[in-house]
Amino acid sequence: MNLNLLYLNKLRKVNKPFFEKIPFYLTLLVFDIDDFLKNSCRIKTAYVHPAFPSKKTSLYKILRKNNISIINENHTSNIIKINFIDETFQSIRVSSTFHINDQAYDISKQFIDSIHEKVFEYSTLIDPITYTGKGVEKSNLNAKHDGKIIQFPLDKIEADKIYQIIIDNSEDELYVDYRVCLVKSEIPIIYKKYKTEENRFTNNILKAELALKECIPIAIQEKIIEFCKAAGCNFCELDVLKDNLTNLWYVIDINKTPYGPPAVLSKKDKKKAVQILSESFYQQFIK
Numbered sequence: 001m002n003l004n005l006l007y008l009n010k011l012r013k014v015n016k017p018f019f020e021k022i023p024f025y026l027t028l029l030v031f032d033i034d035d036f037l038k039n040s041c042r043i044k045t046a047y048v049h050p051a052f053p054s055k056k057t058s059l060y061k062i063l064r065k066n067n068i069s070i071i072n073e074n075h076t077s078n079i080i081k082i083n084f085i086d087e088t089f090q091s092i093r094v095s096s097t098f099h100i101n102d103q104a105y106d107i108s109k110q111f112i113d114s115i116h117e118k119v120f121e122y123s124t125l126i127d128p129i130t131y132t133g134k135g136v137e138k139s140n141l142n143a144k145h146d147g148k149i150i151q152f153p154l155d156k157i158e159a160d161k162i163y164q165i166i167i168d169n170s171e172d173e174l175y176v177d178y179r180v181c182l183v184k185s186e187i188p189i190i191y192k193k194y195k196t197e198e199n200r201f202t203n204n205i206l207k208a209e210l211a212l213k214e215c216i217p218i219a220i221q222e223k224i225i226e227f228c229k230a231a232g233c234n235f236c237e238l239d240v241l242k243d244n245l246t247n248l249w250y251v252i253d254i255n256k257t258p259y260g261p262p263a264v265l266s267k268k269d270k271k272k273a274v275q276i277l278s279e280s281f282y283q284q285f286i287k
Contacts, residue, residue, distance in 0.1 A: 038067045045069045047078040050092045051085040051257075058181070058237070058260040058277060059084065065278035066286065080285055082235070086257045088142040099285060103232030104256050109140045109162045112231070116251050119227045124250055128154045128163040136164045138201065142255070147201030167250055169241040175200045178216060178240040179208075179262070181277060182228050184284035187213065187221050188276050191262055208262040210269045216240065220249045227251055235281075 046068050053060040053070065059082070063070055068079065082100040085092065090105040117123040126135050131152040138147035140162050149166060157163070169176050171194075179191035192211040195204065213221075220240075228236060237258040241250045261273040 034067070043069055043077055044079050045071045045075060045077040047074055047081040048072060048084045049074075049082070049094060049098075053084055053257070054259070056259045058258050058274075059235070061260075061274050062278045062281045065274055066282055068286075084257055086143070088140075100235045101233055101256050104236070105232065107142050107231070107233075107254050107256060109138065109142075109253070112251065112254055113162070113164075115227055115230045119223055119230060120249070120251075122248060124164040124167070124252065126152065126163050126165055128152055128157050131163075134166060136166055136201070137161055138164070142253070143203075145202045164252075167241045167252070168244040170244065173197075174206065176241075178211070178242070179260075180216070180221075180224055180238045180240050181258075181260075182225065182233070182236050182238065183277065183280040184234045185225055186280055186284060187224065188280035189213075189273055190215060191260075191265070191273075193262060205262055205264050208265045210265070210273060216249070223249075224251060228254070235285075 044067065046063050048059070048070050049072055052072055053063075055061075060070065071078070074081075080100065081094075081098040083090075083094045083098050083102050083104065084100075088106070088108050093105070094102055096102060113124050128135070128137075133152055134149055135152050136147050137150050138144065138161065140160055152163070154163075174194045174196060177193045177195065179193055180187055181189040181191075190211045190213055191208050192215065193205045193208045195202070196206055199206070216224075224238060224240065228234065228238070231254060233254060233256050236254050236256045237260065238251050238255070239253040241252055242248070243250065261270045265273065
């Protein structure tokens with residue numbers, strides 16, 4: 001059965017000229033045939049909607065590793081349904097029959113902090129009008145990477161910005177972000193990402209490594225899992241920081257359509273990470 005005939009004209013809203021789509025569809029056909037043979041002459045599919053995942057995403061690599069073809073149609077061959085779109089405020093709703101991120105409609109910084117305060121019982125936010133000292137200004141939207149340190153108080157505030165405390169996550173003249181991968185009720189992998197001071201609030205990583213899971217205390221990991229449940233996410237990656245001054249841990253960002261593993265990770269560790277994530281995904285969602 002050639003499932004490409006089923007969904008060739010149904011999705012993939014790829015904004016490219018038709019002649020550029022041909023290699024894309026041929027690649028999918030090769031994958032379908034490979035999956036068909038590896039799954040005892042049966043194709044298993046994942047209904048990924050509303051958007052189709054890039055090859056750079058963790059989800060794409062995980063599904064490929066598990067020999068699951070990706071389609072954008074609700075079909076009898078689907079073994080899992082995944083809500084997938086890179087929007088801070090998701091405008092398209094999915095049905096409750098979806099297995100992954102079916103309630104993840106808001107990943108704004110403001111919302112993330114409100115969930116953080118409920119779960120961790122402390123917040124990152126400051127009042128920009130009354131607070132005195134230095135703090136961080138950044139966009140409320142996801143994945144803008146535009147944070148900057150400014151002096152408070154302010155005379156006026158911008159509606160699309162949020163204002164936060166400075167978290168001292170320095171380590172040996174670099175700044176450390178913990179990238180926590182959540183698969184349902186499990187944290188199978190934590191990446192440790194290092195940034196220079198000038199790239200502290202950007203997505204430009206100097207180096208990264210697979211960290212021991214014990215690098216984040218178990219009690220904090222349990223809070224992170226609780227946090228994701230409250231945010232409506234059961235497959236995502238989170239940016240987590242530890243403040244050196246207070247020893248408090250902060251979830252500062254959540255990404256439900258993550259790219260990964262980190263590009264600067266070694267080839268060996270990238271392969272290992274995809275394997276671990278794929279096994280976790282299978283155990284948590286497929287088995």
